[in-house]
Amino acid sequence: xxxxxxxxxxxxxxxxxxxxxxxxxxxxxxxxxxxxxxxxxxxxxxxxxxxxxxxxxxxxxxxxxxxxxxxxxxxxxxxxxxxxxxxxxxxxxxxxxxxxxxxxxxxxxxxxxxxxxxxxxxxxxxxxxxxxxxxxxxxxxxxxxxxxxxxxxxxxxxxxxxxxxxxxxxxxxxxxxxxxxxxxxxxxxxxxxxxxxxxxxxxxxxxxxxxxxxxxxxxxxxxxxxxxxxxxxxxxxxxxxxxxxxxxxxxxxxxxxxxxxxxxxxxxxxxxxxxxxxxxxxxxxxxxxxxxxxxxxxxxxxxxxxxxxxxxxxxxxxxxxxxxxxxxxxxxxxxxxxxxxxxxxxxxxxxxxxxxxxxxxxxxxxxxxxxxxxxxxxxxxxxxx
Numbered sequence: 001x002x003x004x005x006x007x008x009x010x011x012x013x014x015x016x017x018x019x020x021x022x023x024x025x026x027x028x029x030x031x032x033x034x035x036x037x038x039x040x041x042x043x044x045x046x047x048x049x050x051x052x053x054x055x056x057x058x059x060x061x062x063x064x065x066x067x068x069x070x071x072x073x074x075x076x077x078x079x080x081x082x083x084x085x086x087x088x089x090x091x092x093x094x095x096x097x098x099x100x101x102x103x104x105x106x107x108x109x110x111x112x113x114x115x116x117x118x119x120x121x122x123x124x125x126x127x128x129x130x131x132x133x134x135x136x137x138x139x140x141x142x143x144x145x146x147x148x149x150x151x152x153x154x155x156x157x158x159x160x161x162x163x164x165x166x167x168x169x170x171x172x173x174x175x176x177x178x179x180x181x182x183x184x185x186x187x188x189x190x191x192x193x194x195x196x197x198x199x200x201x202x203x204x205x206x207x208x209x210x211x212x213x214x215x216x217x218x219x220x221x222x223x224x225x226x227x228x229x230x231x232x233x234x235x236x237x238x239x240x241x242x243x244x245x246x247x248x249x250x251x252x253x254x255x256x257x258x259x260x261x262x263x264x265x266x267x268x269x270x271x272x273x274x275x276x277x278x279x280x281x282x283x284x285x286x287x288x289x290x291x292x293x294x295x296x297x298x299x300x301x302x303x304x305x306x307x308x309x310x311x312x313x314x315x316x317x318x319x320x321x322x323x324x325x326x327x328x329x330x331x332x333x334x335x336x337x338x339x340x341x342x343x344x345x346x347x348x349x350x351x352x353x354x355x356x357x358x359x360x361x362x363x364x365x366x367x368x369x370x371x372x373x374x375x376x377x378x379x380x381x382x383x384x385x
Contacts, residue, residue, distance in 0.1 A: 021067040023102075028063035031096040032056075041088075041097025043148060044133030045140055049091035058087040062096035069106035074118065077107045081122075085129055089136070101155035108159020109166075119156070126152070190293075190347045201304045202268040226267045257292050262313060265299045271310050272299065278317030287377045290351045291315065291322045294359075297344045298326035298371040306369070321357070322375045329368045348373070 011019065030036060037051045049055075061083025065076040080103040087094050104122075111118060130145050207227055262274045280288070295313055302311045309329045316323040345361050348371075352359040357375040364370050 016070050017067050020069055024063050024066035027066065027096060027099055028059060031059040031063060031094045033095075036095050038093050040093045040095040041084075041100070042093045043088045043097075044130070044137045046088060046091040046093075046133060046137040048093060051092060051094075054086070054090060055092045055094065058083050058090065058092055059094050059096045062087065062094070062099040066099055066102060066106075069103060070110050073103075073107040073109075073111040074114070077103045077111075077118070077122075081125060088129070088133060101152065104152055104155040105159040105162075108156040109162040110159075115160075122152075122156075123149075190351070201300050202264055229264075229267070257288075258295055258313075258315060261292070261296050261299060265303055265311075268303055270299070270303045270307065273310070273312045275312070275314045276317070277315070280317050286355060287322055287375045290348075290355060290357075290375050291324050291373070293351060294324045294348055294371065294373045294375075295326060297348055298328075301344070301369075301371075302326070302328040309368075318377075320377055322377065324371070324373045324375070326371045327364070327368060328370075329366065345371070 031040070034051070037055075038048045062080050063083075065079040065083075069076045080099050084097060084100045087097060107118065126149055134140070258276070259274070262272050266272050295315070299311065299313070302309065306328050311326065311328045314323075314325040314327075348361075349359045352373050352375055355376055357373060359373045361371045362369070
């Protein structure tokens with residue numbers, strides 16, 4: 001039975017005219033059944049006429065063009081209308097008359113150009129057909145003609161509604177895709193800011209310090225080695241950032257990642273005291289990543305705006321949340337806040353709040369600066385970092 005599951009995909013790969021051909025053939029076959037002659041659509045009361053070669057032409061004009069109803073909707077409609085007019089004026093009244101509303105529905109749904117012109121021309125053709133039929137037949141009350149016109153208009157209107165629905169859905173999908181791309185670009189921008197700013201700041205500070213160590217070769221060599229290691233670490237973190245696109249990628253353990261950030265900041269000349277309470281969970285996804293970014297951004301700002309000032313990092317792990325507190329004493333140029341320019345802190349606030357946590361950053365009484373974050377271990381439904 002495996003072949004049965006393969007049929008739908010194979011059918012969808014066929015050209016649309018091939019997929020529409022069975023409908024045309026079925027309707028054509030029904031029109032050729034002798035017992036069905038004279039029992040199709042009857043318009044205007046023209047006397048019945050036995051089926052002949054002209055009737056075969058009328059059936060073919062109405063049915064076979066339906067194979068192109070989605071690829072060439074306007075041409076299909078013209079051919080079907082011609083076949084319908086021949087059918088009714090000759091008095092065959094074939095089952096093929098059902099092709100007219102199908103062609104109108106398809107044209108309303110798939111015709112892209114000259115839609116208003118099609119409606120006007122079609123209405124004029126209908127009026128002309130009514131006039132000719134009324135002259136050669138017994139005629140019908142005006143109300144019958146109006147009801148038939150309303151039925152045809154309903155078929156066109158249904159196709160137009162389908163077209164509008166598809167267009168609306170396509171626009172909705174486009175907007176969703178655009179919003180997704182925007183959100184992804186924003187996320188990547190945040191990651192780049194966090195990764196690049198931290199490492200480049202450390203490298204700048206270390207390089208500046210190297211200027212004054214030319215008389216001490218050992219310390220100069222140590223400082224330049226730290227710059228090299230920081231650059232390599234930046235490249236590694238950039239690769240990890242790109243690896244996020246791979247669903248099978250792995251990340252370092254939370255405690256190792258935090259220790260690496262703290263150690264790198266210390267090597268850049270910033271005295272950092274690191275206190276960690278509790279045991280990190282094996283994997284808490286976004287919570288661990290956000291906690292890492294909070295520590296990284298806070299230490300970057302401390303290194304950049306309060307170089308040499310004692311800094312304390314406290315991370316507390318609980319089953320339900322991670323608490324991060326980074327405090328820097330007053331140092332650096334007067335009037336310069338260890339909080340930095342604010343762009344990174346704004347990004348951190350958004351990250352934490354998306355997970356349903358709390359974030360605060362600001363100066364404290366003795367002139368220092370504190371960053372505090374409470375990060376739930378599990379993001380709320382629909383949340384993402």
